[in-house]
Amino acid sequence: DTEVTQTPKHLVMGMTNKKSLKCEQHMGHRAMYWYKQKAKKPPELMFVYSYEKLSINESVPSRFSPECPNSSLLNLHLHALQPEDSALYLCASSTPHGGADTEAFFGQGTRLTVV
Amino acid sequence: AQSVTQLGSHVSVSEGALVLLRCNYSSSVPPYLFWYVQYPNQGLQLLLKYTSAATLVKGINGFEAEFKKSETSFHLTKPSAHMSDAAEYFCAVKVSDKLIFGTGTRLQVFP
Numbered sequence: 001d002t003e004v005t006q007t008p009k010h011l012v013m014g015m016t017n018k019k020s021l022k023c024e025q026h027m028g029h030r031a032m033y034w035y036k037q038k039a040k041k042p043p044e045l046m047f048v049y050s051y052e053k054l055s056i057n058e059s060v061p062s063r064f065s066p067e068c069p070n071s072s073l074l075n076l077h078l079h080a081l082q083p084e085d086s087a088l089y090l091c092a093s094s095t096p097h098g099g100a101d102t103e104a105f106f107g108q109g110t111r112l113t114v115v
Numbered sequence: 116a117q118s119v120t121q122l123g124s125h126v127s128v129s130e131g132a133l134v135l136l137r138c139n140y141s142s143s144v145p146p147y148l149f150w151y152v153q154y155p156n157q158g159l160q161l162l163l164k165y166t167s168a169a170t171l172v173k174g175i176n177g178f179e180a181e182f183k184k185s186e187t188s189f190h191l192t193k194p195s196a197h198m199s200d201a202a203e204y205f206c207a208v209k210v211s212d213k214l215i216f217g218t219g220t221r222l223q224v225f226p
Contacts, residue, residue, distance in 0.1 A: 004158075006158075031212055033214070040219075041218075041219075042205055042216035042217065042218055042219050043159070043205075043216055045213060045214070045215075048212045048213070050212055055212060056212060056213065088156075090158055090159070092159075092214070094214075096212060102147050102164075102166065102209050103149060103161050103164050104149075104161075104209075104214050105161070106151075106158040106159040106160070107158050108157055108158040109156075109157070109158050111156065
């Protein structure tokens with residue numbers, strides 16, 4: 001199973017709402033990632049979890065709060081977002097650090113619209 | 116810092132023609148390099164990867180890439196384009212736990 005599953009596929013939320021994005025993988029990967037992708041741009045790294053611990057935060061605003069409850073699950077909690085946060089949010093997983101089997105597997109993404 | 120540069124934000128080819136998408140990397144050590152493809156409103160799919168085992172790497176859907184250290188390049192090629200190859204292509208380099216993407220190249224295929 002080389003699948004990363006993201007839910008929901010689409011999400012519309014108001015600026016005062018609280019919502020969560022979910023990501024699940026069963027490949028035994030111990031590194032998981034959140035990326036943000038705006039239209040016609042490459043994915044931008046937001047957070048990295050390695051062995052269920054937050055290892056990288058790319059100076060993401062606190063209205064985005066990641067959580068890694070276990071080695072298979074990754075959440076992104078959203079609160080008080082702005083319209084400019086509308087984007088495709090991608091989850092990925094891989095083996096941590098370097099090595100030959102170092103590729104990242106991506107989910108299909110959650111299309112988020114903030115109104 | 117390690118990075119990748121993709122030359123040409125748009126490439127257009129006729130169906131059946133050669134596809135060449137360019138990627139150059141900057142790295143002081145042998146890098147881990149990747150090509151991903153993204154279809155509209157979808158996630159990224161790995162096409163192929165370079166991890167120093169072989170300089171010519173074959174991937175899915177008939178794509179291949181050659182690692183050239185002397186040119187710091189990892190260009191993606193396909194001998195004969197198909198309409199279904201139309202998509203966005205990203206070159207990427209892995210630095211520790213970070214996957215850093217190039218700006219992407221949109222491939223258009225005309226009948």
